Amino acid sequence: MKSDLDFLMHANQIDAILATGPGDHNPPMVYLTGGGSLTNADVLKLRGQAPVLFHSDIERDEAARTGLRTVNLASYPLGELMKAANGDFLGSMVLRYQRMFEEAGLSRGRVALYGRMEAGAALAIFSGLQKAMPGLSFVSELGSTVLMQAMATKDEAEVARIRRMGQITTQVVGRVADFLTSQRAKDGVLVQADGQLLTIGEVKKRINLWLAEAGAENPEGTIFAIGYDAAVPHSSGAASDLLRLGQTIIFDIFPCESGGGYFYDFTRTWCLGYAPDEALGLYEDVLHVFQTIKYELQVGAPTRQYMQLACQLFEERGHLTTCSNPQTQEGFVHGLGHGVGLNIHERPMFSQLASEAERLQPGLVMTVEPGLYYPKRQMGVRLEDTIWVRPDGQVETLAEYPLDFVLPIKN
């Protein structure tokens, strides 16, 4: 939780956090500033101190609105920095960070570095800064960084925002279901009122529109995939595909607040008109695992235990899984879930890769998303809810939605 940040910095021997990059669609910046339309900025937080926002002169009002202590970068005139760096732009950027750090009283210690940047610029600037300030060391652990540890558990205000995204998400899913069931079928495919064949592209256009209407964005896209594409977990669905009856459709929707705030993550699998027995069998297997896992979740248990349970349940029903066949492209081929917050994928991991130390704890918001994939049979099924582990230890689904598999279609 954000309030744990100083404690986590202490526990990990981090003396300062530097977050950099755009103010939107950049989780570390959004987390530390609360959001705000800054083109590019830096936040420097020393352990035990409030964060300080460094902003460009023309964004002084946007910066002030964050409520953070601010420093106008006009107080480091570029001309002067360029002169001091003998006309080298990279050198002038390094020098600016050096002055920012020195004025904050930070000339030695461990600095954790965050935020969205061009990879080449990050390497150039911060390896330059490392040379210029040998007393500093940049913390280079990937994965479970201090900020990600803090972000993994959400406070009530964060949960309220995720819950609101859940309501928007399920409302849009409901509109899509209503839209599909209001179409007619002809020769096994959906046909619009004007006689045009309905395509995945048309459905996705409506999803984008309805999300925008509700004030949400889907910067990572939406998966609405039928047939073979549903059988490959990350296929987002081909725009020209038709909506054929009796084929599995995976609808995985993961929008965020406008400007790149909190996400929600949700999946249902549908068959239009009717479900072939084989698809129904897969659906029942996934539903069984989905409901069993949700029922079994308990504070204190390692997350990977549930991945193992999901694999075991699928294997008992005759499916391959990555637990026993890491290379399999059939059966249960991905992790059971992941944390959700300002990142669509964040801590905790819910897979075999999770360490023993990753355990269910109050404040976590995460997905439960078992699935089965059979590319050769052109079938895929996945069910996903986003759950919250409440302060009292109870597990709550943040947005309820029916688990119907077949959507009835008129002929």
Added chain:
Amino acid sequence: MKSDLDFLMHANQIDAILATGPGDHNPPMVYLTGGGSLTNADVLKLRGQAPVLFHSDIERDEAARTGLRTVNLASYPLGELMKAANGDFLGSMVLRYQRMFEEAGLSRGRVALYGRMEAGAALAIFSGLQKAMPGLSFVSELGSTVLMQAMATKDEAEVARIRRMGQITTQVVGRVADFLTSQRAKDGVLVQADGQLLTIGEVKKRINLWLAEAGAENPEGTIFAIGYDAAVPHSSGAASDLLRLGQTIIFDIFPCESGGGYFYDFTRTWCLGYAPDEALGLYEDVLHVFQTIKYELQVGAPTRQYMQLACQLFEERGHLTTCSNPQTQEGFVHGLGHGVGLNIHERPMFSQLASEAERLQPGLVMTVEPGLYYPKRQMGVRLEDTIWVRPDGQVETLAEYPLDFVLPIKN
């Protein structure tokens, strides 16, 4: 232009380009892959060779759709890499890049590094790779990199996409103008048909909706700012502000293709109902500079010459400018324009910071956007079109739109 890439790599002594990060909303990746919904991938291009796309196993179909040569990262099993790196995740990532580079025959030379990444991860992985492969050096120039030089000039296919975004942009601007002029004024502010006061937030919601309807996104937001906010160039406008008659409204809209493709950039300034003389004076000054600059643009001239001309024209009319007063927050306080493409801001620069070598040349797509800002008077004016320098050297505005200042409002 993309076809110049090998030549530019040669001229800059670059042996390879590595682009990394998400496949969407990540200009270097979109440029090299043509787009595609990849969660995370790498593109390695050796000089004189076609680019190779490294993708995760579950995104093999999305990867194949790019038409590039592909390598499935499943051929570098994580378990094996982790073992070789003694269980260190960072080490395993470094090792994977090392193997990718070595198998591509790249063990020495200069590598230019691109793509959106977490700053800390970029520093950790690529400084680790630098140590593991001392024969490689990562090119660290900021600003005018090889890829940015290539991207600055657009081929006809790219211009067609930007032009289409221009049409969408001006259509949405027209809808906003129609919407505003269809409202009634009461006590000096716009009132909706249902009697509710119209707010900036309501206008922005419609802008987002109409952009989504047209298949566009605005990942960087939209500036629709009135009064004091219009007088501060980067204020995006407060959602709760009312639409008061006689105040300057800056409407700066810069959407991109869905998924993070090509941008368009466009600004008009409006006064609802009437314009006070002082605002009209500012508008005429900006219009004069805007039209003069557009008329004067000539292939071969250094871009900064136009910045100087804009400053001179504004100063002749009694305004302060950053040319002679770098710190001023009144008058003409920003650059005259910038390149537009997969980035909303790219090469060339159109300001005093541009080098003598940055010249107008065929293929450039860039903005012309003079403006005047008077925070104390709560007035700001900016006009902006996106122009293309055609292969024949003629300058063309990619989307025409009227230059009316006052939008008539019924009482």
